[in-house]
Amino acid sequence: MNSEAAVDLVGRGNREGAALFRDWFDELNTTATSGGQAAYVFVMGSINEILKSFDLPVVFPEINSLQTAVRRVAHEYLEEAEDYGYSPDICGYVKADVATQLRGGEHPMGQIPPPTLSVLTNACNTYIKWAEIWERMYDCPTFTLDVPGTRQSGRQTWRGDSDFEADRKYVEVQLRELITVCEAVTGRKFDIDKFREVLTHANTMSRSWNRILELNQSKPALFSALTDGTIFLGVANGFRGTEAGARYFERLVEEMEYKAANGIGTTIEEEYRLLFVGVPCYPIFRRFNELFTDWGGTFVNSTYLWFASGGTNRGFEYDLKDPIASLAEGVLVSVRDAMDAMFHQDVVLADMVDDFGADGVIYHPIKSCRTVSTGLADGRRYLTKERDIPTLFIESDMMDRRVVSEAQMKNRIDAFFEGLASRRQMAGTKG
Amino acid sequence: MTTMTTRVFPEWRDKSLDDSLLECRDLVESAEFETVARWREGGGLVAGHFQVYFPEEIVEAAGMLAFKMRGAPLEPDQADSHFGSYLCSILKTSLELSLSGTAELDVFFSHPICDAARNLAAIWGRNFDYPSQIVYLPQNPNSSGSVEYLRHEYDRVRRVVEEVSGREITDDDLRRSIEVFNENRRLLRELYDIKSETPWLITAEDAYALVALAGMMPRREHNELLATLLPQIRERTAKKEDRIRLVFEGGFCEQPPFDLIRMLGRTSYVVDDDFLIGLRWITSDVPTEGDPLTNLAEAYIEQSSYSPVQHDLRKPKEKMLLERIRESGAEAAVLAAAKMCEPGLEEQVAYTHALDEAGISYFVSEFEENMSSFDQLEMQLETFVENLLFA
Numbered sequence: 001m002n003s004e005a006a007v008d009l010v011g012r013g014n015r016e017g018a019a020l021f022r023d024w025f026d027e028l029n030t031t032a033t034s035g036g037q038a039a040y041v042f043v044m045g046s047i048n049e050i051l052k053s054f055d056l057p058v059v060f061p062e063i064n065s066l067q068t069a070v071r072r073v074a075h076e077y078l079e080e081a082e083d084y085g086y087s088p089d090i091c092g093y094v095k096a097d098v099a100t101q102l103r104g105g106e107h108p109m110g111q112i113p114p115p116t117l118s119v120l121t122n123a124c125n126t127y128i129k130w131a132e133i134w135e136r137m138y139d140c141p142t143f144t145l146d147v148p149g150t151r152q153s154g155r156q157t158w159r160g161d162s163d164f165e166a167d168r169k170y171v172e173v174q175l176r177e178l179i180t181v182c183e184a185v186t187g188r189k190f191d192i193d194k195f196r197e198v199l200t201h202a203n204t205m206s207r208s209w210n211r212i213l214e215l216n217q218s219k220p221a222l223f224s225a226l227t228d229g230t231i232f233l234g235v236a237n238g239f240r241g242t243e244a245g246a247r248y249f250e251r252l253v254e255e256m257e258y259k260a261a262n263g264i265g266t267t268i269e270e271e272y273r274l275l276f277v278g279v280p281c282y283p284i285f286r287r288f289n290e291l292f293t294d295w296g297g298t299f300v301n302s303t304y305l306w307f308a309s310g311g312t313n314r315g316f317e318y319d320l321k322d323p324i325a326s327l328a329e330g331v332l333v334s335v336r337d338a339m340d341a342m343f344h345q346d347v348v349l350a351d352m353v354d355d356f357g358a359d360g361v362i363y364h365p366i367k368s369c370r371t372v373s374t375g376l377a378d379g380r381r382y383l384t385k386e387r388d389i390p391t392l393f394i395e396s397d398m399m400d401r402r403v404v405s406e407a408q409m410k411n412r413i414d415a416f417f418e419g420l421a422s423r424r425q426m427a428g429t430k431g
Numbered sequence: 432m433t434t435m436t437t438r439v440f441p442e443w444r445d446k447s448l449d450d451s452l453l454e455c456r457d458l459v460e461s462a463e464f465e466t467v468a469r470w471r472e473g474g475g476l477v478a479g480h481f482q483v484y485f486p487e488e489i490v491e492a493a494g495m496l497a498f499k500m501r502g503a504p505l506e507p508d509q510a511d512s513h514f515g516s517y518l519c520s521i522l523k524t525s526l527e528l529s530l531s532g533t534a535e536l537d538v539f540f541s542h543p544i545c546d547a548a549r550n551l552a553a554i555w556g557r558n559f560d561y562p563s564q565i566v567y568l569p570q571n572p573n574s575s576g577s578v579e580y581l582r583h584e585y586d587r588v589r590r591v592v593e594e595v596s597g598r599e600i601t602d603d604d605l606r607r608s609i610e611v612f613n614e615n616r617r618l619l620r621e622l623y624d625i626k627s628e629t630p631w632l633i634t635a636e637d638a639y640a641l642v643a644l645a646g647m648m649p650r651r652e653h654n655e656l657l658a659t660l661l662p663q664i665r666e667r668t669a670k671k672e673d674r675i676r677l678v679f680e681g682g683f684c685e686q687p688p689f690d691l692i693r694m695l696g697r698t699s700y701v702v703d704d705d706f707l708i709g710l711r712w713i714t715s716d717v718p719t720e721g722d723p724l725t726n727l728a729e730a731y732i733e734q735s736s737y738s739p740v741q742h743d744l745r746k747p748k749e750k751m752l753l754e755r756i757r758e759s760g761a762e763a764a765v766l767a768a769a770k771m772c773e774p775g776l777e778e779q780v781a782y783t784h785a786l787d788e789a790g791i792s793y794f795v796s797e798f799e800e801n802m803s804s805f806d807q808l809e810m811q812l813e814t815f816v817e818n819l820l821f822a
Contacts, residue, residue: 085783087768087776089517094777122570125546128742129777135747136781144742146571148580149543151587152564153556166583170569173576343553367517370773371546374522378513378554395516 010264013223013252017231020248024238029110031057037116037186040134043237044310045121045147045335047178049202049318049327052241053195054182059115060237061130064107065096069282069399071108078400091126092368092399094133101137114138117185119178121145123310123335124371141185143178147171147332149339153347156336159329172328179324196320199327201246203317208249209236210315215256216300217356219273220265222256225299226276227289228266236309271296272420275352277303277345277379278364278372281409283401291410292362295417300356303341303348307372311337342372346379346386353387360420361391366398390423392416437473439466439496439648443656448663452637455656458647459640460689462503466647467534470496476596479534481525481541481551482684483709483738484568486727488717489588491650492608493596498534499646500525501686501707502800513554518547519771520800521685526554538595539563540588543570544684544740545774564591572732573744581728589724605723613716615650618657623711625664627702627759631671633664635696636689643686645710675699675816678756680782681767681775682706683738687798694809695765698816703759708738739774748778749785756791763792763819765812770799792819 031038039056041047043063051058068074074096081095082088084102105112115134120127122144131142148167150156157164179190212232216222223229232252239245259265274292276299281288292299306313311334319326341348349361363380365373373395380391394412396404440458443451458465467477478490479500487497502521510526528534538561543549555563566588569577589600619642626638641660645653677699681687686706695701717730737743737751756764766782768775779795786793794815796808 085780087779089771090773090776122543125543125549125740126773128570129739129774132742132747132781133777142744144571144573146567146569146574146577148567148584149565151552151567152562153553163583163587166580170574170576170580174571174574177574343550346553346557365515369546370518371549373515374518374547375550375553377515378557381513382557393515 006258006262009255009258013248013255014228014231016248016251017235020239020244021231021234025109027057028059028112032105032111032113036113038113040115040118040131042120042124042127043233043308044123044127044338045145045331046237046240046310047119047121047145047175047331048240049195049198050175050178050182051119052198053191054186054188056117056182056186057113058238059112061097061100062093063234063237064100064109064112065093065399066282067109068096068100068107070285072283073108074283074399075401088400089367091130092397094126094130096399097130098133101134115140117141117143117181119143119145121147121335123147123149123307123339126369126371141181143181145171145174145178145331147335149336150344153344156340164332168325168328168332171332172325175324175328175331192323196323198241199318199320199323201243202241204246205236205240205249206312206315206317208246208253209309209312211253212249212256213301213305213313215253215260218260218265219357220263220270221273221298221300222259222265224266224289224293225302225305226280226292227285229299229302229305230280233305233308236312240312266298268293268298269296270298272359272417273298273300273357275299275301275349275356275358275361276364277349277361277376279304279308279366279369279398281364281366281396281404282398283404284406287406288409291413295413297360297417299362300358301352303345303372306341306348307338309338311335311341313337343375345375346382349379349383350386353383353389358389359424360416361389363391363393365393365395367395367403368397368399390416390419437470437475437649438652439469440644440652440656443660448660448667451660452640455640455644456636456689459643460504462505462528462533464498464503464528464534464647467496467498470649471535476537477535478592478595479529479536479539481539481544481548482521483542483544483740484712484731485540485542485566485709486585486588486731487650488605488608488612488723488727489585489600490592491611492600492604493592493598495537495592495596496649497646498536499707499710500528500534501643501646501684503528503533504688504800506801513558517771519685519769521769522547522551524800525551526558529555529559537561538591540566542566542568545772547773548684562591562595564588568731568741570742572741577732578725578728581731582722582725585724585727602723605727606719609717609719609723609726611651611654613719614654615645615657616711616713616716618654618661619645619711620714621661622657623703625661629665629671630676630700630702631669632667634693635701636693638701639689639692639706642707642710646707673820675763675819676702676759676761678702678752678759678761678764679704679706679767680752680755680764681769681779681798683708683740684775685769685772685800687767688800688802688805691798691802691805691808694805695812698809698812702761703755705736705738708736712736739778749781752782753785753789753791763794763815765794765796767796767798770797
């Protein structure tokens with residue numbers, strides 16, 4: 001590879017991801033203005049595999065909502081939903097979406113089409129309550145794909161176990177029912193060949209996502225799990241099952257392999273390798289990241305990259321010979337894994353600490369998301385018993401700037417890094 | 432070993448109705464849960480199950496006590512450090528009961544009822560050595576596969592309980608247990624008939640106490656209590672008063688303080704509610720013929736009430752609330768939600784819009800199980816009621 005090509009390669013994933021993201025919202029805008037159909041879905045189990053077989057554009061209201069925060073207008077949307085009756089104490093994503101709907105789809109990135117159909121899993125209970133809002137607003141079909149999770153820590157079951165097979169069968173029955181709903185909504189017959197094609201693209205993406213996360217064990221880390229990772233996540237969700245998504249991730253692997261081979265890290269000098277637990281602070285996203293990078297802190301992995309990809313990190317690949325049954329197994333295993341990354345995050349983190357050579361763990365529970373946040377204080381207690389690693393616990397929100405105190409956050413983060421530095425000095429080693 | 436004939440609550444026996452009810456209230460108001468300790472003192476095993484619904488029949492079929500964990504009016508001194516901010520109280524106080532040893536368990540079951548509570552099994556698992564499990568009740572009860580799935584899930588619960596109790600649970604054990612619970616359901620329906628038809632015969636707090644006891648004592652013993660007291664309540668001679676008939680909605684998980692229920696009863700007749708709805712989830716007899724686990728699974732899906740934490744396309748919550756109001760002959764509703772309870776707070780919006788459309792008056796409020804001052808709330812509620820009475 002010549003030096004010009006190499007320069008083009010480094011950072012390509014971010015550039016292409018941003019472009020794809022704009023394309024996606026342009027498509028949604030076109031759909032909205034032309035009155036086309038759209039499926040509302042969520043990041044933990046979007047079931048794009050089926051929806052893309054019907055060529056349904058997908059809307060991720062979670063992503064729409066976080067975009068209002070990143071673009072610093074979330075408070076306007078939150079206040080509008082609160083005026084409508086929603087409590088300040090419920091999920092900010094829900095409220096930003098309610099306001100988007102009340103505004104007829106008006107959004108900073110374009111016009112969002114209303115739902116023709118909504119598909120949700122039970123990975124987050126708020127998904128269920130959220131879809132009930134659309135049911136009431138639009139009287140549109142709502143499909144809850146119920147995916148049973150881990151029953152007890154460390155007791156996951158697998159293929160061949162009767163408990164696993166009962167769960168898998170339940171998921172498969174529901175997927176077949178979803179196909180029937182999609183046929184009714186779109187007026188199109190389910191095309192198994194097209195479905196296989198979609199699964200092939202999804203397999204490429206899963207394999208690549210798994211590899212990308214693994215590659216970030218490199219020192220220095222190849223990408224920031226907090227900032228770059230969020231771009232990758234957007235593509236992983238919006239373009240799952242598409243050729244464009246598969247191609248993007250193949251190229252992203254190529255970039256990361258190159259960076260790993262050449263010792264190219266992120267844009268900062270890596271001093272400390274950090275793990276992130278929770279959901280990012282989107283109202284001050286850039287600044288939030290800088291509070292860590294200013295000290296040389298790089299996020300090398302996060303539970304967010306696991307659960308917000310719906311468990312794609314597992315790299316599960318569908319068997320095209322028996323595609324629906326295999327999709328059921330893949331959804332069960334992957335969505336369950338996403339839930340484990342939230343509820344049993346202590347187990348996940350203990351492994352991450354070892355595999356990624358982490359220097360510290362940042363817990364960021366947020367007001368908006370009890371799914372992710374409720375168990376973090378207890379999980380932190382557990383992790384500090386299991387591993388000799390410094391941790392920081394900072395609370396704020398992913399949407400609501402009223403509960404984000406940057407100054408207080410900075411004080412605590414600075415103190416944390418001072419502790420890390422002192423710890424390193426005492427150990428007499430670096431890196 | 433404690434047997435099903437062990438009595439954990441003898442205090443109410445051989446007393447006048449008023450004194451019996453006083454004993455019931457005292458027991459329910461206490462954060463000590465003495466019945467659990469007494470059961471254990473007799474060598475009995477306890478299965479704690481967090482709100483809302485749990486198939487208690489399976490636990491009692493193994494001779495264990497099914498203890499409904501509904502929080503408590505206490506300070507979560509030990510549990511606090513296990514949680515962050517922005518969470519409802521019941522999570523913390525339920526953990527406190529276990530950490531403090533007030534309610535010692537042999538197995539813990541929880542359900543993914545909400546984003547917060549679905550973390551509990553993992554938290555319990557990190558802090559206690561006994562099994563801590565999630566029971567995945569179907570969130571797609573409209574699927575043709577949901578009954579078969581739930582039947583298997585209940586069989587899994589049966590295996591866990593067998594392991595903990597060291598006792599096989601046969602189908603006949605389950606049928607006998609279902610019969611006991613059918614009788615309990617019949618008695619609880621009768622209690623609610625009294626509340627609805629002749630609310631002046633029983634105070635809101637007494638009715639609440641009688642229901643709550645079901646979650647902390649063997650159901651056969653609870654049946655004896657209700658079978659004895661309900662006829663006496665029916666025979667009371669209290670006179671009807673000019674009060675507003677209210678439905679209380681919002682008590683499906685965290686419970687309002689006992690004094691808040693007492694205050695509600697002072698200002699109105701609470702003719703129906705969703706207090707501890709999980710204990711009354713199944714609305715009619717579960718068949719005892721055939722496969723008992725299939726029968727329980729079908730009953731959960733086909734013969735059941737509603738709550739903000741179960742999604743069923745056939746049961747939009749606001750429609751169900753309107754039915755509850757109509758069937759109980761209520762004139763207004765109290766739409767409450769526990770602080771930081773997302774399902775409850777979200778449902779309030781749908782409820783208020785539906786009641787606005789139906790022209791039914793309502794009072795919106797939030798509560799916390801630990802709150803102790805109701806002066807302002809009582810004044811607001813009195814004003815609301817007076818507005819209705821003298822409109």
